[in-house]
Amino acid sequence: MNWGSWQAFWSMGGYGGYVWGAYGAVALVAAVEIVALRARLARARRALRRR
């Protein structure tokens, strides 16, 4: 176990901005891609049903 407290965990030894900026970007990109892809697949299916 590396962290004595949640505060220590979030501060990342003073590098919190860099570490969470990196991980946050990964999470955001993945979330956006998943949502956008689901929407694209649903749109393609809707377009088929309209015909």
Next chain:
Amino acid sequence: MEDLSAAPAGFHLFRYAAPPQFYALAGKAVPFFAGLATILAAVGLYLGFFVAPTDAQQGEAYRIMFVHVPAAWMAMFIYVVMAGWASLGLILNTRMSAIMASALAPTGALMAFLALWTGALWGRPAWGTYWDWDARMTSTLILLFLYMGFMALHSAIDDARRADRASGVLALVGVVNVPIIYFSVQWWNSLHQGSSITLGRAPTIATPMLAAMLIMSLAFWMYCIAMALTRARAIVLERERAADWVRALAGSGT
């Protein structure tokens, strides 16, 4: 020796080169890869944040490695796979090959972006700068532009088959950039550190760090497969909307 010539008879690999079979199989495969990605990411993040120790030189900032290295690997690997599918499409003119190339490009571009973004945020505490025009970073930026060029060219041409061929050629030409990225830290003086892992040589980082990095890489890999297969399914529906099997699919509600 196994008789390889007998393999295609029992296992119809090329059956899945046809869009209807691909669509059905990929639909079953996506939840599997997505589930694997989730489990591997949970294990990898646990190892990366709670098991891997603080780095003696870089403190906690080094933990960016667990997303930076997988993203950079996937950005390069996806490009090679994309170029492979594009070349198959150019040579054999199979429908699914070009669709796979198109399905991989956006995910590859996102991986290249994440490699650059996480690299910048790691570079600042490690080297004192977000960005440097050195070989590794510049060639990775070019990789991002190649992905974007592939997508832009494809969407600029209305006829899908012509778009496949034009962007396929671009993908093939751009593949020379991948070994340049990979070997850049050896060929040129670079701010960027050398590889922590080289085939055939002992890794230069501690075991829990290595485990976290490899498991996160597998998670990224599974994620990219799930994304590419889902996108390929959407492209199949968009492109084959006039085909009988797609119409039958629409009627069945799946």
